[in-house]
Amino acid sequence: xxxxxxxxxxxxxxxxxxxxxxxxxxxxxxxxxxxxxxxxxxxxxxxxxxxxxxxxxxxxxxxxxxxxxxxxxxxxxxxxxxxxxxxxxxxxxxxxxxxxxxxxxxxxxxxxxxxxxxxxxxxxxxxxxxxxxxxxxxxxxxxxxxxxxxxxxxxxxxxxxxxxxxxxxxxxxxxxxxxxxxxxxxxxxxxxxxxxxxxxxxxxxxxxxxxxxxxxxxxxxxxxxxxxxxxxxxxxxxxxxxxxxxxxxxxx
Amino acid sequence: xxxxxxxxxxxxxxxxxxxxxxxxxxxxxxxxxxxxxxxxxxxxxxxxxxxxxxxxxxxxxxxxxxxxxxxxxxxxxxxxxxxxxxxxxxxxxxxxxxxxxxxxxxxxxxxxxxxxxxxxxxxxxxxxxxxxxxxxxxxxxxxxxxxxxxxxxxxxxxxxxxxxxxxxxxxxxxxxxxxxxxxxxxxxxxxxxxxxxxxxxxxxxxxxxxxxxxxxxxxxxxxxxxxxxxxxxxxxxxxxxxxxxxxxxxxxxxxxxxxxxxxxxxxxxxxxxxxxxxxxxxxxxxxxxxxxxxxxxxxxxxxxxxxxxxxxxxxxxxxxxxxxxxxxxxx
Numbered sequence: 001x002x003x004x005x006x007x008x009x010x011x012x013x014x015x016x017x018x019x020x021x022x023x024x025x026x027x028x029x030x031x032x033x034x035x036x037x038x039x040x041x042x043x044x045x046x047x048x049x050x051x052x053x054x055x056x057x058x059x060x061x062x063x064x065x066x067x068x069x070x071x072x073x074x075x076x077x078x079x080x081x082x083x084x085x086x087x088x089x090x091x092x093x094x095x096x097x098x099x100x101x102x103x104x105x106x107x108x109x110x111x112x113x114x115x116x117x118x119x120x121x122x123x124x125x126x127x128x129x130x131x132x133x134x135x136x137x138x139x140x141x142x143x144x145x146x147x148x149x150x151x152x153x154x155x156x157x158x159x160x161x162x163x164x165x166x167x168x169x170x171x172x173x174x175x176x177x178x179x180x181x182x183x184x185x186x187x188x189x190x191x192x193x194x195x196x197x198x199x200x201x202x203x204x205x206x207x208x209x210x211x212x213x214x215x216x217x218x219x220x221x222x223x224x225x226x227x228x229x230x231x232x233x234x235x236x237x238x239x240x241x242x243x244x245x246x247x248x249x250x251x252x
Numbered sequence: 253x254x255x256x257x258x259x260x261x262x263x264x265x266x267x268x269x270x271x272x273x274x275x276x277x278x279x280x281x282x283x284x285x286x287x288x289x290x291x292x293x294x295x296x297x298x299x300x301x302x303x304x305x306x307x308x309x310x311x312x313x314x315x316x317x318x319x320x321x322x323x324x325x326x327x328x329x330x331x332x333x334x335x336x337x338x339x340x341x342x343x344x345x346x347x348x349x350x351x352x353x354x355x356x357x358x359x360x361x362x363x364x365x366x367x368x369x370x371x372x373x374x375x376x377x378x379x380x381x382x383x384x385x386x387x388x389x390x391x392x393x394x395x396x397x398x399x400x401x402x403x404x405x406x407x408x409x410x411x412x413x414x415x416x417x418x419x420x421x422x423x424x425x426x427x428x429x430x431x432x433x434x435x436x437x438x439x440x441x442x443x444x445x446x447x448x449x450x451x452x453x454x455x456x457x458x459x460x461x462x463x464x465x466x467x468x469x470x471x472x473x474x475x476x477x478x479x480x481x482x483x484x485x486x487x488x489x490x491x492x493x494x495x496x497x498x499x500x501x502x503x504x505x506x507x508x509x510x511x512x513x514x515x516x517x518x519x520x521x522x523x524x525x526x527x528x529x530x531x532x533x534x535x536x537x538x539x540x541x542x543x544x545x546x547x548x549x550x551x552x553x554x555x556x557x558x559x560x561x562x563x564x565x566x567x568x569x570x571x572x573x574x575x576x577x578x579x580x581x582x583x
Contacts, residue, residue: 007362014358018350087343091406094309094339094416096331097362 003098011105019113029072030117033064034124040186054129061125061132062140062212063185065118066205069144070179072117073110073151074172077159080106084163089250100244107152107240114148115141133218139225140215146232147208153239160246183209204231254414254445255285255308257319257326262303262312277303279469280317285447285462287413290440292460293449294567296579300469301449302342302418308447309339309416322414335364338407339416345403348392352383352402355391356409363410370409377405381435397428404435408444415439417448421455433459453567453579465571472574481565484573485523487539488565489546491532492558508555515553519546526572530558535565535573 019026037060045056083089092102118141122132162168182189182196183205189197200206207228214222262278278300285291293301307314308321310330319326322336347355356377360370378384381401391399400420407415420436421429436459439446450456456463457477465473465480473480493512509532513525516534521542524535536542539562550557571579 010358010361014350014354017354022349083347085343086348087341087345088347090311090341090343091339091345091359092362094311094334094337095359095363096334 003096004101004104007098007101008104008108011101012108015106015109016112019109026072026113026117029113030068030120032071033068033121036064036067036186037061037121037124037128044187054131057125057128057130058132058216059188059213061121061130062216063183063209065121065140065144066147066183066209066212067180067185068117068121069114069147070151070205071176072114073148074155074176076106076110076152077155077157077168078165080156080159081163081165081168084159084250089247093250099248103153103156103240103243103247106156107149107243110152111145111148115145118144132216133220136215136218136220139220140212143208143211143215143229143232146229146236147205150232150236150239153236153241153243156243157239157246160243160250179203179205182206185209204228204235208232253284253320254287254323255283255291255319255321255447257281257283257308257321258317260304260307260317260319261315262300262307263315276469278307278314281464281466281469281471283308283319283464283471285445287445288440288443289461290436290446290448290459292456292463293447293466294451294453294456294460294463294571294579295449295466296451299466301451301466303469304466305339305416305418305447305449309337310334311339322412336412337414337416338410338412340403340407340418340420342418342422344399345406346391346394346399349390351386351388351390352378352394352405353387355402356405359406360409365410373409373411377409380438381405397424397431400424400428400432401435404432408439412444414445414447417446419449419451421450421452429455451579453571457567463567465567465574467571467575473570477567480567480570484569485535485565486537487535487542488563488569489534489536489539489543490559490561490563491534491550492530492560493532493550494530494556494558512550512553512555515549515555516546519549521545524573533569533572535569 037057041057041060042053044060045051045053048056080089089102122137158168158171162171180186182200182203184200189200189206192200207224210224211222211228214224260278260281260283261276264275264277266273266275281304293304295301303312306312308319308326310326310333313327321333324332324336326333353374356374357370360373361367365373378387381404383398383401383405386394386398391402394402404417404420407417417436421432424432433455436446436448448459460477462474462476463480464471493508509527509530513527513532516522516532517525521536521538522534523537526533534546543562568579571577
C-alpha cells in the first residue's frame with residue numbers, strides 16, 4: 001500500500017493550497033478563544049485576588065487551546081457532506097485512489113491548521129505576559145494535535161454516517177456544551193459540586209486540560225500527562241479508523 | 253469488446269417503520285459494448301439507467317450477474333477497472349471551492365500520472381473543453397455549462413479507454429447541449445469508448461452508434477437508432493379525426509377513432525395503428541407514397557380529417573411500440 005502515503009500527500013497538498021487561498025477562515029476560528037483571553041481572563045483574575053494576571057492566563061490558555069482543537073475540528077465534516085452531495089467522493093470512489101488517503105489527507109490538513117492556530121494563541125498569550133514552560137508548551141501542542149485528530153476523525157465519521165447537515169449540527173450541539181462545561185475550561189472544575197467533579201473524570205477532555213495546565217507550569221511528571229496522551233491517542237485511533245472504514249464502505 | 257455484461261441484477265433493500273421493502277432496480281441486463289463506440293442507455297427516469305451505470309463502473313456491487321469491463325472482471329478486479337475508466341456522475345463531482353485546473357491536477361495525479369505528465373494533460377483538457385479563461389475560478393462561480401465541461405474533463409484527464417457519462421446534458425440549455433454533443437463525438441474519433449445514459453430521445457438518436465432502451469429494469473430493445481426505428485416503421489402519420497359536426501353527441505365522437513383505425517389497419521401499407529383519444533398514429537413505410545391512398549380511403553369512408561401530419565418515426569415510437577407507453581409520459 002505505498003499509495004496511501006503518496007495519495008495522502010496529494011490530498012494534503014491540494015487542501016492546504018485551498019486553505020492558503022482563503023486564510024481568513026482559520027483566522028476567524030481563533031477569534032472566539034482570543035476574545036475569551038482578552039475579556040474573560042481578566043474577569044477570572046478579579047475572582048482570584050492576589051494571583052497575578054499572567055498566572056491566571058497560564059491556567060486559562062490551555063483550556064482555550066483544547067477548545068480550538070475541539071470546535072475547529074468537530075465541524076470539518078460539514079465540508080465532506082458537501083463533497084458527497086456534489087459527487088466528488090463518488091468520482092474518487094470509481095478511481096484507483098487509496099481510500100484511507102481521502103480521509104487521512106484531510107485530517108492531517110486539519111491538524112496542521114490547528115497547530116498554526118495554537119501557535120498564534122500562544123504568541124498572543126506571550127504578549128499578554130504569560131510565561132509557560134517551553135518543553136511543556138511543545139508537548140502540549142502535540143497533545144492538542146492528537147485531540148484535533150480525534151475531533152476531525154469523529155466529524156468525518158459522523159458526516160459519512162449521517163450525510164445530512166441538519167442531523168449533524170443537532171448532534172454536535174447536543175454534545176458540545178456539556179463537554180465544555182465538564183472540562184473546566186472556563187471555570188475550574190474544583191468550584192463544581194461533588195457529582196460534577198466525578199462526572200468530569202470521565203470526560204477525556206478534562207484530563208487534556210489538566211495536563212495542559214501541568215505542562216504550562218513545567219510540572220512534567222504530573223500523572224494527568226501520560227493519562228491524557230494515552231486517552232486522546234486511543235480515541236483518535238478509534239475515530240480516524242471509524243471514518244476510514246466508513247469511507248471504504250462508501251467507496252467500495 | 254469493452255463491456256460484456258450478463259444477467260446484471262440489483263435489488264435494493266430499504267428498512268423503515270413499515271418493515272423491509274425490496275426494490276428491484278435492475279432485473280437482469282445483458283449488455284455488450286464494442287471498443288470505440290458510443291453506446292446509449294435510453295429510458296425514462298427510474299428505469300434503472302443510473303443503477304446500471306453505477307454497477308458497471310464499480311461504484312456499487314451487483315446483486316447477481318457477471319461482467320467484464322475494460323478487460324477485467326467486475327467483481328474480482330475492481331481496482332484494475334478503476335484504472336481504466338472515467339466516470340461522470342449526474343452530480344458532476346467538481347469541487348466547488350477550487351478551480352478547474354486544481355481539480356483536474358489532483359484527478360490526474362491520483363490516477364497515477366507524474367507531475368509533468370499531469371500538467372501537460374491538464375493544459376490539454378483545459379484547451380479542449382474551452383476552460384482556459386476561467387481555469388482558476390472556484391467551481392461554485394461557474395455556469396451550469398462550464399461546470400459540466402469541467403466534470404467531463406475530470407473524467408477524461410487520465411485518458412481512460414472507457415468513459416461513463418450519466419445523463420451528461422440534463423439541465424443544460426440547447427446551445428451548451430449542442431456544444432457538448434460535438435465534444436462527445438470527438439471522443440469517438442480518438443477511440444474512446446463511451447457508455448452514456450440519457451432520457452432524451454434526440455440525444456440518443458444524435459450521439460449513439462448503438463443503444464439499449466430500458467424500462468422497469470430490463471432492456472426492451474437494442475440496436476442502432478436506425479434499425480430500431482425501422483423495426484417499427486420508417487414513417488408515422490398523425491391524424492386527428494372527427495365527424496365534422498360539432499353538435500354530434502360525445503359517445504358518437506368517441507367511437508369514430510376505433511372505426512377509423514379498423515379501416516386503416518385493413519390497408520396493405522399499414523404496419524400498426526395506435527389510438528390515443530381522437531389522435532391516431534398510423535405507422536407505415538414510405539409515407540410519401542402511401543399518403544394519397546390513405547387520404548382517399550378516409551374520404552371514401554366519410555371520415556373528416558381535422559388535422560394530419562407526416563413525420564419520420566422517432567425513438568419515442570420505438571418505446572411506444574415496445575412498452576405501450578410514450579417515453580414522454582413514462583416517469
